[in-house]
Amino acid sequence: MPKRIQPLTDMKIRAAKPKDKEFKLSDGLGLHLLVTPSGGKLWRLQYRFAGKQKLLSFGAYxxxxxxxxxxxxxxxxxxLEQGTDPGEVKKAKAAAVAAAASNTFKAIAEDWYAGLKEDWSESHAVHVRRWLDQRIYPVIGDRPISSLETVELVQILKAVASSSLETGHRIKTIFHQVFRHATFTGKLKHNPATDFKGAIKPKNPKGMAAPVEPKDVAPMLRAFEGFRGSYVVQCALKLAPLLFCRPGELRQMEWAEVDLDAAIWSIPGEKMKMGLPHLVPLSTQALSILKDIRVLTGHGQYVFPSARSFTRCMSENAVNAALRRMGFEKDEITGHGFRAMARTMIREQLHVEAEFIEIQLAHKTKAPNGTAYDRVAFLKERRQMMQNWSDYLDQLKAGAKIVRFEARATM
Structure with a gap:
C-alpha cells in the first residue's frame, strides 16, 4: 500500500524552519511546500502530462x-481530467496579462513618446511629459487602449479645455498621434481619435504667417536655394511651397508612397487630418527634387529622415528652425504657412477655381450629392494646377517679369 500522507496544517507550515538544503512538506495529491535555505515557503504541484513529469508553481506561503x-x-x-495541461494554461494566462499590460494606453503612449522626444525641443518634451502624467494617465493610463471610446476621450478634452483651451487642443493632438501610433504598430484596429470636430471650442483664430505678394515670395525662394544647413532639410524647404501639404504630412513622406514614374504621391488616410487618403500630383520641379534626394535617402523608409536615425522621420521643428536660421521670423512664414500662401496666390495669380485648390489642400469639402470628395476628383485639373504653380514659382525665383496666368478652359 502507498504510504499515507498526513495533510499539512497552518501550524505545521509556520513551524517549519529552513535547513542547509531545501526540503518538501507534502500535502497529498502532488501538492507540496518547498522550504528553501533562505526561509522561503513555495507551493508546488507535481503532475504527469503526456507521459512527462511536470511541476507547477502556485506562489509563496x-x-x-x-x-x-x-x-x-x-x-x-x-x-488534467479534461486532457489539458494546467502548466500551459498558466503560461497562456501570463502571456495574456503581459500582452494586456503592453497594450495599455500608457504603455503605447510611452513607446510613442520615446520614439519622438529626441526630435523635439527640450521644452516641448517637458510639456508633453507633464500633460501625459498629470492630465491623461490618471484617467486612462492603465486602460487597454482597445477599450477606449471616443466619448471618453471627449470627456477628457472638455475637462481640460474648461480650464485651458490651449492645453485642451494640445492633448487633442496627443490623442491623435498616440492612437495613430497604436494603429501603425498593430496594437489597435479601430481608432477612436480620428474625429474630434466640435468636441471643444476652436482656438482663437490666428492666421498662419505667410507671404502672399510676389515681391515677398521671390527672395524667400532664392534663400531656400542658398540654404547651407542639412541637405535633407533644404529639400523639404524647396518642396514645401510646391506641394503645400501639411508639415506633418511632408516630414512623414515615405518612399513607398511616391510613384516617380506616375508623378504622384499617395498619402494613406491614417496620415491625413481628415482620415481620407489623398493624392498629390508632382510637378516636374517636385520630381527633380525627389530624384535628387533619393540618392541620399532612397534606401530607407522616409524621404526626409531624422538627422539622428534613418528609422525615424525628420523632426517636426526642422523646417521652422531652418526658416528662423535664415532670418525669417514667425510672423513672416511658418511651415504651415505655405498652405495659406498657395491658397491665396493660386487663386489670385493663376485664377484657378477655388474647388480645385480646396481639394488639393485636403480640406473636407462636400460634393453635390453630399459625400466627401473622392481622392481622384479633378485629378487632371489639379495636376495642371500644380505644374502651373511650380512654373510660376520658378519665374518668381528667377526674378523675371511676372505675367498673371489667364484662366484656362481645362481648369
Missing part, C-alpha cells in the same frame, strides 16, 4: 494560503 493552494491543486487536477 502565506500570500497563497493552504486553502488557496489546495483549491489551485484541485483546479489543476480538473484540467
Amino acid at each position: 502565506p500570500t497563497v494560503s493552504l486553502t488557496d493552494a489546495r483549491k489551485r491543486r484541485d483546479d489543476a487536477k480538473e484540467l
Whole structure:
C-alpha cells in the first residue's frame, strides 16, 4: 500500500524552519511546500502530462494560503481530467496579462513618446511629459487602449479645455498621434481619435504667417536655394511651397508612397487630418527634387529622415528652425504657412477655381450629392494646377517679369 500522507496544517507550515538544503512538506495529491535555505515557503504541484513529469508553481506561503493552494491543486487536477495541461494554461494566462499590460494606453503612449522626444525641443518634451502624467494617465493610463471610446476621450478634452483651451487642443493632438501610433504598430484596429470636430471650442483664430505678394515670395525662394544647413532639410524647404501639404504630412513622406514614374504621391488616410487618403500630383520641379534626394535617402523608409536615425522621420521643428536660421521670423512664414500662401496666390495669380485648390489642400469639402470628395476628383485639373504653380514659382525665383496666368478652359 502507498504510504499515507498526513495533510499539512497552518501550524505545521509556520513551524517549519529552513535547513542547509531545501526540503518538501507534502500535502497529498502532488501538492507540496518547498522550504528553501533562505526561509522561503513555495507551493508546488507535481503532475504527469503526456507521459512527462511536470511541476507547477502556485506562489509563496502565506500570500497563497493552504486553502488557496489546495483549491489551485484541485483546479489543476480538473484540467488534467479534461486532457489539458494546467502548466500551459498558466503560461497562456501570463502571456495574456503581459500582452494586456503592453497594450495599455500608457504603455503605447510611452513607446510613442520615446520614439519622438529626441526630435523635439527640450521644452516641448517637458510639456508633453507633464500633460501625459498629470492630465491623461490618471484617467486612462492603465486602460487597454482597445477599450477606449471616443466619448471618453471627449470627456477628457472638455475637462481640460474648461480650464485651458490651449492645453485642451494640445492633448487633442496627443490623442491623435498616440492612437495613430497604436494603429501603425498593430496594437489597435479601430481608432477612436480620428474625429474630434466640435468636441471643444476652436482656438482663437490666428492666421498662419505667410507671404502672399510676389515681391515677398521671390527672395524667400532664392534663400531656400542658398540654404547651407542639412541637405535633407533644404529639400523639404524647396518642396514645401510646391506641394503645400501639411508639415506633418511632408516630414512623414515615405518612399513607398511616391510613384516617380506616375508623378504622384499617395498619402494613406491614417496620415491625413481628415482620415481620407489623398493624392498629390508632382510637378516636374517636385520630381527633380525627389530624384535628387533619393540618392541620399532612397534606401530607407522616409524621404526626409531624422538627422539622428534613418528609422525615424525628420523632426517636426526642422523646417521652422531652418526658416528662423535664415532670418525669417514667425510672423513672416511658418511651415504651415505655405498652405495659406498657395491658397491665396493660386487663386489670385493663376485664377484657378477655388474647388480645385480646396481639394488639393485636403480640406473636407462636400460634393453635390453630399459625400466627401473622392481622392481622384479633378485629378487632371489639379495636376495642371500644380505644374502651373511650380512654373510660376520658378519665374518668381528667377526674378523675371511676372505675367498673371489667364484662366484656362481645362481648369
